Amino acid sequence: MAKKINENGTNGSVDPGMLPELVGFHLRRAQSAMFQHFASNVADGEISPGHFGVLVLIETNPAMSQSALAKALNVDRSSIVPVINALEGRGLVSRTKKPDDRRTHELNLTAKGRTKLKAFKKSVIRHDSEITSGLTRTEKAALIKGLSRITDRGINARTR
Amino acid sequence: MAKKINENGTNGSVDPGMLPELVGFHLRRAQSAMFQHFASNVADGEISPGHFGVLVLIETNPAMSQSALAKALNVDRSSIVPVINALEGRGLVSRTKKPDDRRTHELNLTAKGRTKLKAFKKSVIRHDSEITSGLTRTEKAALIKGLSRITDRGINARTR
DNA sequence: GCCTGATTGTTGGGTAGTCAAACAATCGAT
DNA sequence: ATCGATTGTTTGACTACCCAACAATCAGGC
Numbered sequence: 001m002a003k004k005i006n007e008n009g010t011n012g013s014v015d016p017g018m019l020p021e022l023v024g025f026h027l028r029r030a031q032s033a034m035f036q037h038f039a040s041n042v043a044d045g046e047i048s049p050g051h052f053g054v055l056v057l058i059e060t061n062p063a064m065s066q067s068a069l070a071k072a073l074n075v076d077r078s079s080i081v082p083v084i085n086a087l088e089g090r091g092l093v094s095r096t097k098k099p100d101d102r103r104t105h106e107l108n109l110t111a112k113g114r115t116k117l118k119a120f121k122k123s124v125i126r127h128d129s130e131i132t133s134g135l136t137r138t139e140k141a142a143l144i145k146g147l148s149r150i151t152d153r154g155i156n157a158r159t160r
Numbered sequence: 161m162a163k164k165i166n167e168n169g170t171n172g173s174v175d176p177g178m179l180p181e182l183v184g185f186h187l188r189r190a191q192s193a194m195f196q197h198f199a200s201n202v203a204d205g206e207i208s209p210g211h212f213g214v215l216v217l218i219e220t221n222p223a224m225s226q227s228a229l230a231k232a233l234n235v236d237r238s239s240i241v242p243v244i245n246a247l248e249g250r251g252l253v254s255r256t257k258k259p260d261d262r263r264t265h266e267l268n269l270t271a272k273g274r275t276k277l278k279a280f281k282k283s284v285i286r287h288d289s290e291i292t293s294g295l296t297r298t299e300k301a302a303l304i305k306g307l308s309r310i311t312d313r314g315i316n317a318r319t320r
Numbered sequence: 321g322c323c324t325g326a327t328t329g330t331t332g333g334g335t336a337g338t339c340a341a342a343c344a345a346t347c348g349a350t
Numbered sequence: 351a352t353c354g355a356t357t358g359t360t361t362g363a364c365t366a367c368c369c370a371a372c373a374a375t376c377a378g379g380c
Contacts, residue, residue, distance in 0.1 A: 014217060014220075014221050014224065014228060014229075014231075014232040015220045015221055016216075016217065016220070016232075017216045017217065017219060017220030017221075018216060018220075018281070019213060019216055019217075021285075021288075022284065022285070022288045023288055023291065023292050023300065023303065023304060023307075024194050024198065024209065024284075024287075024288050024291065025213070026303075026304050026307040026308060026311070027187075027190060027191055027194055027307060028191065028209060028213075029307070029311045030187060030307040030308075030310040030311045030314070031187055031188065031191040032234065032314075033310055033311045033312075033313070033314025034184050034187055034310055034314055035314075036314055037313065037314040038184065048365090049184065049188060050365095050366085053179060053185070053188075056176075056177045056178060056179055057174060057176065057177065057179075059177065060174075060175045060176070060177030060178075061174050061175055061177075064174065065328075065329090066328075066329065067327080067328060067329080068174060069174075071174075072174040072176075074192065075366090075367070075368090076367075076368060076369075077328075077329070077330095078329080078330070078331080078367090078368080078369085078370095079366070079367060079368075080329090081329070081330060081331085082365095082366090083366095101327095101328085101375080101376070102328095102374080102375065102376085103327065103328040103329070103374065103375045103376070104327085104328055104329080104375095105328080105329070121178065124182065124184075125181075125182070127184075128181075128182045128183055128184050130313065131183065131184065131310050131313050131314060132183050132306075132309070132310065132313075133313065134309050134313070135306055135309055139302060139305065139306055140183065140306070142299060142302035142303065142306065143183065143186075143302065143303060143306030143307070144183060144186050145299065145303075146292075146295055146299060146300070146302065146303030146306070147183075147186040147187060147189070147190040147303070148186060148190075149292065149294050149295055150190040150193055150194055150291050150292065151186070151189045151190045151192075151193045152193075153193070153197065153290065153291050153292075153293065153294070154190070154192075154193025154194055154196055154197040154291060208336090210336095210337080225357075225358090226357075226358065227356080227357060227358080235337085235338070235339090236338070236339055236340080237357075237358070237359095238338090238339075238340085238341095238358085238359070238360080238361095239337070239338060239339075240358090241358070241359060241360085242336090242337090243337095261346080261347070261356095261357085262345080262346060262347085262357095263345065263346045263347065263356065263357040263358070264346095264356085264357055264358080265357080265358070
């Protein structure tokens with residue numbers, strides 16, 4: 001097999017330069033790794049991180065509207081439409097007109113949605129502990145603290 | 161102004177349920193916040209995190225190939241093409257045929273690319289320290305360690 | 321009541337990032 | 351000289367997001 005072993009910087013290992021000094025670099029890589037691990041280990045690929053989050057939010061906040069969901073996820077409300085379309089199409093979520101305000105749709109889990117979500121949760125929790133295995137409880141707490149800090153600093157983006 | 165204050169779970173604050181128990185949830189949010197902060201604070205929006213990473217890799221590994229770049233970034237080599245097209249189109253990167261292997265392209269920074277990258281780096285480093293401000297040196301190290309751990313665990317995705 | 325302004329969900333168009341499959345050019349090894 | 355592998359590229363598809371516009375609906379002022 002024609003295996004080249006690092007001749008002119010072409011193959012073998014690549015020097016990442018100053019990137020490892022940036023938290024953002026590590027964040028991007030971890031996010032990507034997490035995504036891949038999720039895709040190949042959670043519920044046979046039946047659910048994505050985003051859709052899972054939506055199901056949990058609807059379960060925890062019954063009858064919430066699409067706009068409220070969009071605000072909670074920090075996305076435009078038009079981005080919610082295809083998501084709910086998909087989940088409704090799979091019979092996991094119901095979209096019903098609110099009686100006293102016929103503009104808004106009440107989102108709820110169907111019976112099937114509740115059942116499925118229960119299984120998804122189990123799978124996701126397992127995935128999440130696998131991905132953080134090797135970290136002590138303290139280290140995991142520190143990680144979450146750091147991530148929360150970044151989230152806070154990033155929310156009000158404009159610095160100057 | 162018609163401002164509703166949290167009536168039926170519609171507006172106001174939404175209960176995230178069990179999501180905060182998941183490291184993946186915090187990771188997703190932090191990544192999103194980081195991205196927004198980058199977009200609105202780095203180099204007047206002239207550069208994206210991805211393109212910045214590519215410039216640094218090319219600078220640190222002169223004459224590297226597109227395939228090597230793809231491998232380093234863990235993406236398909238076809239995904240690299242439009243990136244280099246853009247950077248070459250902006251005059252930051254040069255793409256030249258390698259003399260002894262005319263299949264591969266050697267990637268290098270142009271003089272303009274080097275100058276620009278110097279400025280980008282300054283801006284990115286500032287952005288990165290802003291986003292992690294409030295974390296002690298120790299906390300930041302713990303954060304990076306946790307993220308690295310996740311990256312390692314995620315690389316070999318399949319668990320079972 | 322009636323009008324005006326705001327809100328909700330939706331559609332349509334546009335951007336960015338990714339993959340997989342196919343292809344020509346080229347190389348390496350036999 | 352031929353065969354298999356590699357490189358870059360194109361094409362088509364998919365996901366995820368945004369913004370601008372729109373109809374339906376509501377809420378408040380008058």
